[in-house]
Amino acid sequence: MNLSTPPARFVQISVGTVVAAVLVAGMVRTSPARSTVSAAWRDASTLSTEGWAGAWGAAMQPPVEGNEDTGPNWSREGFADQTVRQVVRVTAGGTRARIRLSNLYGTRPLRVSGATLGRSAGGAMVWPSTMRTLTFGREKSVVIPAGREAVSDSLALPTSPLERLAVSLRFTERTGQATFHRFAMTSSYRAQGDHLSDQGADAYTQSTSSWYYLSGVEVSGTPVSRERNTVVAFGDSLMDGVGSTPGADARVPDHLAERLAAEHRPLAVVNAGIGSGKLLHDSECGGEKGLTRFRRDVLARPGVRSVIVHLGANDIGAPQTGDPCVRPSPRVTARQLIDGHRALIRAAHGRGVKVIGMTVGPMKGALFPFWSPEGEKVRQEVNDWIRTGGEYDSVADADLAMAGASDPAMPRPGYVFMDGVHPNDAGSHAIAAAVDISAL
The missing domain is CATH 3.40.50.1110 (SGNH hydrolase)
Incomplete structure (x- = not known):
């Protein structure tokens, strides 16, 4: 047996000299021409982090095939005319929240046509009245250059430690291969078409155990973030x-x-x-x-x-x-x-x-x-x-x-x-x- 094909439900082993200069080198890649970048896009590395705490996060990986043992994932195929709903558990509460999206391993600009955030009601369901529309530079859509990250505007959403939130992302155009995190150890959901604001789970008929593009949820407004x-x-x-x-x-x-x-x-x-x-x-x-x-x-x-x-x-x-x-x-x-x-x-x-x-x-x-x-x-x-x-x-x-x-x-x-x-x-x-x- 090898590391990439452990028995069903096994996910692979891990723990895994370069000079320390690698650690302080830039973390972003060359961005595409200015004309391809949405005016709403804000480079995550240029935004102030003062007053914010990372309440949840995932390290991003380049796309890799799934298999019958580790389970399928959508990183190679990417998305087109689909909505992806991902559930995460935050470790700190706040009065405001924002998300961080990564196109680190993308080979083209990533257009996110819409995004919402709400309290998870289990599975792909969202609690009524908690759904919020996320914006980027006050725009509902954003184009993230290849190799870069973007942070949404903050919105009012009181949260508490260990609470689960649902982040939904809408992709109208073909994304190409997706930057993702392979072993989420929980389910993410996919629906055909626009189901950003759905509170129910009926349209989310497909699932996988990975996270896509979502690299962080951040909170502010409490001692944790101050x-x-x-x-x-x-x-x-x-x-x-x-x-x-x-x-x-x-x-x-x-x-x-x-x-x-x-x-x-x-x-x-x-x-x-x-x-x-x-x-x-x-x-x-x-x-x-x-x-x-x-x-x-x-x-x-x-x-x-x-x-x-x-x-x-x-x-x-x-x-x-x-x-x-x-x-x-x-x-x-x-x-x-x-x-x-x-x-x-x-x-x-x-x-x-x-x-x-x-x-x-x-x-x-x-x-x-x-x-x-x-x-x-x-x-x-x-x-x-x-x-x-x-x-x-x-x-x-x-x-x-x-x-x-x-x-x-x-x-x-x-x-x-x-x-x-x-x-x-x-x-x-x-x-x-x-x-x-x-x-x-």
Whole structure:
């Protein structure tokens, strides 16, 4: 078995030296000619983030095919004369809200003909009277250049922590291949024609478990947004939620957000994990390496106070798989991985962001070729540096939380998903409990 085709419901493994300059390089691509850009478009990188918090987010990926095991997705085909409704759970409340849309991996300008935001009533339904029309520069439609992001105007919509919102996007023209997030671990819905304002779900007859173009929901008007109070969970499939129950909001960042809400801590949590992601190298299904995307997916978000970093497992394990989905897969040393982590720490500290290092969990016992004695030595050396090196501001020990009693190189049976390596809901809860929330 390989990483790209785990058994039904498996979503692929992930945790996944470049100079630190990559981290501070520009995150946008060359925009098309001015004539192709809507006057309503506002470059996300030029907008002030003061007074805003990232209440929800997803790291964007280039399009990739689905399969019978990971499930279908619409990233290759894109959309035409369709409405897409996506449901997300915000981790902080506010009095106003706005969304962030990404055409990062588009090859042409993306025309969004309309967008709405409302409270989810379950599935593709929206609570009556909560539907709001989103605008961009006071226009209902927007054209986003290839390689860029846009942020909507803010609108009045009171929200509370752990509430689900429904974002609907209308595409009248053919979009081409779609920038997306592969493993949403929840359902997104598609309808033919214009169903932006539908409160019911009847027209939304198709679904998939990915998010499209939607990279953030942001809130303002509460203590969470008045200071830098956003925590970003940055990493691979452990952060992304692979192994957790679909639709249950049972990922590690979800459990962390619930802890913070229960203790009335004014902190929001954004999930910037990507299944199959690596620290040092790009991959076909995991997208850009952590060193490249750190600035965009962490430091460029509004109100970031701290970041939790979990990367390295795919760098260590992928060479054993032979899976084209995670190529290129050169063998890495502990020193290379440590240097990569140090580059992330420097970039974060340069922006006044606290960095929490998370150890790499047990990898032995996976049902696909992922573990080796040589790789285990690398994992142990990297974990020892994370724990004792003193370079991270704090440490969350996922390895200790997941380690089996008889063989610490293997995960506890009650904490592991059926693939033998990813944490299940209980394991994700245990890892989130290992985070010292006072350090955030």
